[in-house]
Amino acid sequence: MTGDRRHNPPQFDDAFRARLRELVFWRRDVRRFRSEPVDGAQLSELIALASRAPSVGYSQPWRFVLVECPKRRAQVRASFERANADALASYGEDRRGLYARLKLEGLDVAPVHLAVFADEATVAGAGLGSRTMPETMRYSVVGAVQTLWLAARAHGLGVGWISILEPDVVSAALDVPATWRLVAYLCIGWPAEEHLDPELERSGWQDRVDVSGLIVKR
Numbered sequence: 001m002t003g004d005r006r007h008n009p010p011q012f013d014d015a016f017r018a019r020l021r022e023l024v025f026w027r028r029d030v031r032r033f034r035s036e037p038v039d040g041a042q043l044s045e046l047i048a049l050a051s052r053a054p055s056v057g058y059s060q061p062w063r064f065v066l067v068e069c070p071k072r073r074a075q076v077r078a079s080f081e082r083a084n085a086d087a088l089a090s091y092g093e094d095r096r097g098l099y100a101r102l103k104l105e106g107l108d109v110a111p112v113h114l115a116v117f118a119d120e121a122t123v124a125g126a127g128l129g130s131r132t133m134p135e136t137m138r139y140s141v142v143g144a145v146q147t148l149w150l151a152a153r154a155h156g157l158g159v160g161w162i163s164i165l166e167p168d169v170v171s172a173a174l175d176v177p178a179t180w181r182l183v184a185y186l187c188i189g190w191p192a193e194e195h196l197d198p199e200l201e202r203s204g205w206q207d208r209v210d211v212s213g214l215i216v217k218r
Helices: 014-026 040-050 070-090 093-101 136-154 167-174
Strands: 062-066 112-119 158-162 180-189
Touching (some): 040 062, 136 158
Antiparallel strands (some): 062 112, 112 180
16 A cells, blocks of 8 residues: 555564563662763663653653753752752651651762753644643653653663752753743763662652552442
């Protein structure tokens, strides 16, 4: 048939599915990095793969900002310190001490800082799907972040998602358009240590929730 762009899909066997399961299990929120640089071509490959994530209306709203300027990084660091102090003060005495001991970011050592935004004014996709649920623009960006996270793990790289920040302050520090909304500030680099269990579980902050309690039938 003329113009037929269909292709035979690859066949994924049990061995591949087992490796995929391992990849998901070993994807960790990394906070401790080595200082060795990350190859620029490797990083570009990860971002290109992240851009293959699904998006509402095929809007592809993700925008990636590599934060390399020391002054801008310092502004982000200062935002974290303020937000972290506020978070510490918000906990009761029983949690405050544990919170203070947690390692919550890798801003000082991670060689790559990558801010990921949703361009909520994009004309791509013509508003399909997002007119009724505008939050799906940001959900689409989260899908891209997860894709990048898994791909980075497959390359041996670690990713840490810094959410203890002031979004408006970070957006101003990075001088992005007013219609861009911060979704994730990521630290990327080579992990200083490897663990199968999440750090917050290991530190006693939160046990894993039983998945059976998360499924509801109607």
